[in-house]
Amino acid sequence: MTTTTSSPIILLIAGHWLGAWAWDEVLEHLTAGRFRAVAMTLPGLDPNDPERATKTLDDQAAAIQDVLSREGVTREQPAILVAHSGANAPVSLVLDRHPELVHRVVWVDSGPMAPGSVFAPDLPVEVKELPLPSFDVLAQQASLEGLTAEVLERxxxxxxxxxxxxxxxxxxxxxxARRAVRTTLVCCSIPSAQVLELTRAGHPMFAEVAHLEHLDVIDLPTGHWPMWSRPRDLAEVIQSAASRTS
Known part of the structure; x- marks a missing residue:
């Protein structure tokens, strides 16, 4: 792998139910380039943590900040954050608390959350954790396009x-100040034209996009998990976004 001291680090963060392992194929392509790239597992998603079901969004945001610190990220050397799906909640917190540490955020079939948003406000307090649903149920919530039987099994x-x-x-x-961070939306299961239409209409899922000061929108047509269905293409999109200076 070729790197330079001026290359920003790319931190990959997957969504619900997933750990750093979800980025393995994307990392293979990214590390062939000039950027340093690492993937992390958010608190609560480490199967070996006996207290994982008690973890909060604050724990996850703090963990992201810890990784940035360990990787030498500073105001002068900010990072590229890549957030897939439900990783948008802790990453939104990091952008709010430390926007100066982020050169660009890349939302993968995701986007910034609006203040006060809750992923599952009606989830009963007695529910300690939410397992991955059956794929029949999951397919009603997010597109499984491009995922092979082998990928689904994994x-x-x-x-x-x-x-x-x-x-x-x-x-x-x-x-x-979080809204001034350079932003790339990678639109996979919902085309960019529809995302922007929903943004203009004030749809809660995309309302925050309307407030972003520096926005690029890229279409990567596939399902909700492009790190598995189109890993090489996703890596190229991330590299291109990381290379942008404006």
């Missing part, structure tokens, strides 16, 4: 239940 075998506190916690955002 997904099911390695998925970790999502902690209840993460799903119930509101995303408290107060720093408008």
């Amino acid at each position: 997904f099911q075998a390695r998925a970790v239940p999502e902690p209840g506190p993460v799903l119930r916690q509101p995303v408290e955002l107060t720093n408008d």
Whole structure:
């Protein structure tokens, strides 16, 4: 792998039920380039953590900040954050708390959360964790396009239940500087034209996009898990976004 001291680090963060392993194929392509890239497992998604079901969004945001610190990220050397799906909640918190540490955020079939958003506000408090649903049920919530039987088998075998506190916690955002961070939306299961139409209509899922000051939108047509259905193409999109200076 070729790197330079001026190359920003790319931090890959997967969504619900997933750990760093979800990025293995993308990392193979990224590390052939000039960028440093690492993937992390959020607190609550480590199957070996006996207390994982108690983890919160604050725990996850703090863990992201810890990784950035360990990798030498500073105001002068900010990072590229790549957030897939439900990783948008803790990454939105990091952008709110430390926008100066992020050169660009790349949302993969995802986007920034609006203040006060809750992923599952009606999830009963007695529900400690939410396992990966059956693929028949999951397909009604997100596109499985491009996923082979082998990939689905791996997904099911390695998925970790999502902690209840993460799903119930509101995303408290107060720093408008987060909206000035350069942003790339990678639109996979929903085309960019539809995303922008929903943004203009004030749809809650995309309302925050309307407030972004520096926005690029890229179409990568596939299902909701492009790190498995189109890993090489996704890596190229991430590399291109990381290379942009404006």
